[in-house]
Amino acid sequence: MADILTSPHVGADVQHGKEIDYIEAKKGIWSWMSTVDHKRLGLMYLWAVVANFIVGGIFALLVRITLLTGNHGDNYFISAELYNRFFTLHGIVMVFLVIIPSVPGALGNFVLPLMLGAKDVAFPRMNLASFWIYTLGNLMAIGAIALGMVDTGWTFYTPYSSTTNGPVSLMALAAFTLGFSSIFTGINFIATVHKLRAPGMGWFDMPLFVWGIYSTSLIQVLATPVVGITLVLLTIERAWGIGVFDASKGGDPVLFQHFFWFYSHPAVYIMILPGMAVISEIIPTFSAKTIFGYKAIAYSSVAIALIGFLVWGHHMFPSGQSQLASLIFSFLTFLVAIPSGIKVFNWLATMWRGNISLDTPMVWAVNFLLLFTIGGLTGIFLGALSTDIHLHDTYFVVAHFHYVMMGGTITAFLGGVHYWWPKMFGRMYNEGPAKIAAYLYFVGFNVLFLSQFVMGSNGMPRRYYNYLPEFQPWHVASTVGSWIIAAGLFLALGNLLASLRKPKEATDNPWKGTTLEWQTQSPPIEHNFHDQPVLHRAPYDYRTPVSVDREIH
Amino acid sequence: MLPEQGSQHARNVDLLFMALFWLNVFFFVLVAGLAIYCVYAFKRREGVKTPHITHNLALELIWSVIPTILVIGVFFWGAAGYLDYAVAPGNSLEIAVTAKKWNWSFTMPDGSVYGKDIQIPVNTNVKFVMTSNDVLHDFYVPAMRVKHDVVPNRYTEVWFNAEKEGTYHLACAEYCGKSHSDMAGSIKVVSAAEYEKWLVNGPPEWETMKPEDLGKIAYEAYGCNTCHSVDGSKNTGPTWKGLYGRTEKLADGSSVVADEAYIEESINYPGRKVVAGYENQMPAFEGQIKPKLFKGLIAYIKSLK
Numbered sequence: 001m002a003d004i005l006t007s008p009h010v011g012a013d014v015q016h017g018k019e020i021d022y023i024e025a026k027k028g029i030w031s032w033m034s035t036v037d038h039k040r041l042g043l044m045y046l047w048a049v050v051a052n053f054i055v056g057g058i059f060a061l062l063v064r065i066t067l068l069t070g071n072h073g074d075n076y077f078i079s080a081e082l083y084n085r086f087f088t089l090h091g092i093v094m095v096f097l098v099i100i101p102s103v104p105g106a107l108g109n110f111v112l113p114l115m116l117g118a119k120d121v122a123f124p125r126m127n128l129a130s131f132w133i134y135t136l137g138n139l140m141a142i143g144a145i146a147l148g149m150v151d152t153g154w155t156f157y158t159p160y161s162s163t164t165n166g167p168v169s170l171m172a173l174a175a176f177t178l179g180f181s182s183i184f185t186g187i188n189f190i191a192t193v194h195k196l197r198a199p200g201m202g203w204f205d206m207p208l209f210v211w212g213i214y215s216t217s218l219i220q221v222l223a224t225p226v227v228g229i230t231l232v233l234l235t236i237e238r239a240w241g242i243g244v245f246d247a248s249k250g251g252d253p254v255l256f257q258h259f260f261w262f263y264s265h266p267a268v269y270i271m272i273l274p275g276m277a278v279i280s281e282i283i284p285t286f287s288a289k290t291i292f293g294y295k296a297i298a299y300s301s302v303a304i305a306l307i308g309f310l311v312w313g314h315h316m317f318p319s320g321q322s323q324l325a326s327l328i329f330s331f332l333t334f335l336v337a338i339p340s341g342i343k344v345f346n347w348l349a350t351m352w353r354g355n356i357s358l359d360t361p362m363v364w365a366v367n368f369l370l371l372f373t374i375g376g377l378t379g380i381f382l383g384a385l386s387t388d389i390h391l392h393d394t395y396f397v398v399a400h401f402h403y404v405m406m407g408g409t410i411t412a413f414l415g416g417v418h419y420w421w422p423k424m425f426g427r428m429y430n431e432g433p434a435k436i437a438a439y440l441y442f443v444g445f446n447v448l449f450l451s452q453f454v455m456g457s458n459g460m461p462r463r464y465y466n467y468l469p470e471f472q473p474w475h476v477a478s479t480v481g482s483w484i485i486a487a488g489l490f491l492a493l494g495n496l497l498a499s500l501r502k503p504k505e506a507t508d509n510p511w512k513g514t515t516l517e518w519q520t521q522s523p524p525i526e527h528n529f530h531d532q533p534v535l536h537r538a539p540y541d542y543r544t545p546v547s548v549d550r551e552i553h
Numbered sequence: 554m555l556p557e558q559g560s561q562h563a564r565n566v567d568l569l570f571m572a573l574f575w576l577n578v579f580f581f582v583l584v585a586g587l588a589i590y591c592v593y594a595f596k597r598r599e600g601v602k603t604p605h606i607t608h609n610l611a612l613e614l615i616w617s618v619i620p621t622i623l624v625i626g627v628f629f630w631g632a633a634g635y636l637d638y639a640v641a642p643g644n645s646l647e648i649a650v651t652a653k654k655w656n657w658s659f660t661m662p663d664g665s666v667y668g669k670d671i672q673i674p675v676n677t678n679v680k681f682v683m684t685s686n687d688v689l690h691d692f693y694v695p696a697m698r699v700k701h702d703v704v705p706n707r708y709t710e711v712w713f714n715a716e717k718e719g720t721y722h723l724a725c726a727e728y729c730g731k732s733h734s735d736m737a738g739s740i741k742v743v744s745a746a747e748y749e750k751w752l753v754n755g756p757p758e759w760e761t762m763k764p765e766d767l768g769k770i771a772y773e774a775y776g777c778n779t780c781h782s783v784d785g786s787k788n789t790g791p792t793w794k795g796l797y798g799r800t801e802k803l804a805d806g807s808s809v810v811a812d813e814a815y816i817e818e819s820i821n822y823p824g825r826k827v828v829a830g831y832e833n834q835m836p837a838f839e840g841q842i843k844p845k846l847f848k849g850l851i852a853y854i855k856s857l858k
Contacts, residue, residue, distance in 0.1 A: 080731045080732065080734075081731055084728075084730070084731065084733075151730070153728050157689060157727075157728070159687070159688050159689070159705060160688040160689065160728070160729060160730060163687070163688065164730065247704070247705035247706035247707070248687075248705065248706075252706075253688075253689060253704060253705065254704060254707075287591075287595070287603070288597070288601075288603055289603035289604070289606075290603075290605050290606065290607060291607075292606060292607070292608065292609075293607075293608050293613060294607065294608070295608070296608070296613060317635075318691065318700050318701045318702055319702045319704075320701070320702050320704050320707060320709045323635075323636075323639045323640075326635065326639075327632055327635070330628055330631060330632065330635075331625075331628050334624035334625065334627065334628050335624075337620070337624055338617060338620055338621050338624070341616070341617075341620045342613070342616065342617055344584060345613075345616040348584065348587045348588060348591070349606075349609075349612070351587075351588065351591035351592070351595065352587075352591055352595070353595060353603065353604055353606075354591065354595050354603050355595060355597050355598065355601045355602075355603050356591060356592055356595045356596060356597055357597040358592055358596070358597075362592075366588055366589075366592060369584065369585075369588045370581075370584070370585050370588065373580070373581055373584045373585065374577075374581060377576075377577040377580055377581060378577065380573055380576070380577070380624065380627060381570065381573050381577075383624075383627075383628075383631075384569060384573065384627050384628065384630065384631030385631040385632050385634065385635030386565070386566050386569055386630075386631045386632075386633070386634025386635045386637075386638060386698075387566060387569055387570050387573065387631060387634075388631070389566075389635065389638055389698065389699060389700050390566055390570075390695070390698040390699075390700065392700055392726070393691060393693075393700070393726040393727060394726070454554065457554050457555055457570070458554070458555065458556050458695070459556045459693070459695025459696075459722075459724070461691075461693060461724050461725070461726040461734075462726075462728075463728040463733060463734075464733065464734035465733070465734045465735075466734045466735055467734060468722070541605070542602075542603055542605070543605050
């Protein structure tokens with residue numbers, strides 16, 4: 001700890017008025033592969049997540065192309081078996097390789113220690129291990145794809161997954177391995193938040209991003225081991241025929257669902273809380289106004305994390321679980337909706353009477369507000385028992401969770417990337433194309449998924465290769481939406497990458513943020529700050545003007 | 554927005570659905586309206602100082618308490634509809650459902666077995682008692698707003714009361730592999746009289762089937778196959794191979810030629826003439842087998858030379 005308090009002045013070399021930043025501090029591929037710098041690891045996560053997002057997105061586009069028609073016959077160029085593999089891989093890649101590591105792995109790693117005024121995370125080597133475990137899990141998943149892909153659905157429901165052919169065990173072990181990466185990151189962030197806050201920074205002086213990531217980390221550490229052991233049990237069942245879940249071997253398939261959702265429902269909050277955390281940063285900064293209801297937002301993150309553990313049974317209303325259990329789970333599900341609603345109202349109240357600049361990150365934040373609100377509100381249909389029975393396992397559910405996971409988390413992630421991009425790379429992207437991309441994304445998203453709500457309420461089951469002719473117009477609309485959103489995403493990515501060719505001209509604090517990461521240079525030096533920063537101003541306090549340039553070094 | 558309504562339950566569910574739809578519209582317009590209003594009304598101007606508002610207890614209570622009351626109300630509404638769905642009335646007509654990749658099979662109350670298309674009487678409580686032979690499936694009739702997983706090694710139930718004649722789509726709603734989306738069926742709701750007629754006549758393909766093929770269906774449907782082999786091997790009961798015209802020695806020392814009369818008697822009253830070397834464990838089938846299938850059984854036995 002002492003070394004943080006007396007961080008030495010390093011780097012007398014001055015380039016363009018700036019000191020050597022963390023990217024140029026060391027050279028060579030090995031300096032990246034063996035780095036323990038949280039900022040470099042954040043960048044490596046960022047590129048890995050982007051690459052996986054492209055792969056998962058291609059699977060999604062293939063699924064949508066297949067569904068342009070609903071009567072394929074036997075000789076269609078994408079067979080039913082292939083289609084089943086595409087939607088499975090889309091789900092597995094997007095959940096385990098993209099959304100879960102996206103905000104915590106990429107943005108959290110980069111920003112969290114900076115926000116706390118720390119030199120690094122609490123356990124830098126463990127952070128490196130976490131990245132390489134992630135990479136190992138990633139390679140195992142690629143191996144499973146190369147070995148013929150899996151067709152279980154991302155949920156691995158038994159006994160289908162215990163009996164189907166293909167490298168299911170390898171894929172399950174890939175998810176198991178990725179879980180360890182998640183646990184390592186979680187432990188690391190919890191320790192960092194507890195031990196490495198800057199002097200003067202009490203718990204309620206932390207940026208809300210930190211609260212969100214902290215709550216996420218709690219769930220990661222507590223819930224991930226359950227899915228890990230569940231997938232190991234599945235692998236044991238497949239490898240040695242020991243009946244745990246397979247009814248024909250004396251196992252209980254519904255037990256698998258309990259185990260799986262005991263993790264995977266909290267995992268929904270592992271995915272959305274970081275998204276909410278990003279939005280809680282962007283909205284006050286671009287409204288130039290203090291956050292409304294700081295404690296309400298902070299406590300609601302923790303409340304979501306805790307109540308989120310008690311609602312897994314709402315994935316199982318028609319599964320054969322006891323009716324009393326369904327009633328209790330439905331009730332608790334409605335309770336977990338309240339903290340999310342409170343956050344939305346707090347963000348709106350923050351914008352109210354603000355001084356709002358609609359820069360690209362704020363456009364993404366408004367996208368988030370609208371899309372996440374639809375995602376949250378449509379959850380009420382699914383929390384209510386009688387309507388859920390009709391809508392369960394239909395496109396309504398597919399649309400609902402895409403509004404939350406993609407409309408929520410991925411939208412916030414993109415907003416966060418645009419928000420911290422100048423800090424990460426020291427360069428500013430072109431605002432014009434960046435905003436057009438955000439608008440395209442919004443339009444494409446709604447064309448893609450609003451049509452799925454209509455199909456779902458009309459009774460179109462999910463994971464269908466062929467479908468009744470009356471659904472075709474909606475499927476075509478949905479597929480066209482997928483092309484619009486793909487165009488928006490490629491434009492956003494291309495625009496960001498193009499900025500890397502520019503000189504490093506970004507100012508230290510281009511958005512007039514109040515949190516500590518804006519108080520160091522862009523990109524930061526290897527040790528983040530020259531001296532231990534001391535908190536002078538509470539986050540989001542705009543009572544005194546925020547200087548665009550550096551305040552503390 | 555919603556499929557046709559086939560039952561009172563469907564109308565109840567739709568009422569909640571539409572109430573939630575308008576609740577959704579109201580809150581979405583509120584949130585989106587406020588967000589967009591703020592972006593335009595409070596557009597950035599240089600030199601503007603924003604007010605330092607950290608919280609407002611009254612406002613926060615309003616937007617915490619009102620949604621809480623609303624969702625608890627929704628919970629009770631949804632729970633009431635769920636209990637209607639979850640508990641079948643005691644007087645229900647019971648149909649057994651077996652699901653397997655990728656087919657439905659229905660056993661009617663009279664023991665007759667049908668493939669994916671069945672008929673049921675209108676204005677009657679019909680309960681489906683379901684199990685799966687392999688992986689998870691899900692019995693989903695959108696028009697009735699009912700759905701329930703079909704689980705191996707376990708019986709699950711679903712019921713509805715169709716109030717209008719018509720043909721309703723049955724879908725599998727739990728992913729089960731390659732032909733998941735083709736695992737469809739139909740439930741035709743007809744008058745009570747037509748239902749009775751349909752039961753007696755059996756499925757339409759029976760019209761054109763040869764009697765011995767019908768007999769083979771009956772052989773499996775009534776479980777004859779568990780005790781009587783057709784390949785000559787010895788089982789709990791005598792084999793049917795070469796049975797017709799054979800002279801059987803009976804347990805009481807007499808003997809009998811297995812002609813049509815003997816076979817018919819032995820199906821209806823198995824205990825009367827038991828073949829030597831076997832114990833009588835067979836249930837009496839008197840009046841339980843449809844005439845068409847009964848004739849088919851005899852024709853089937855005749856064909857097993």
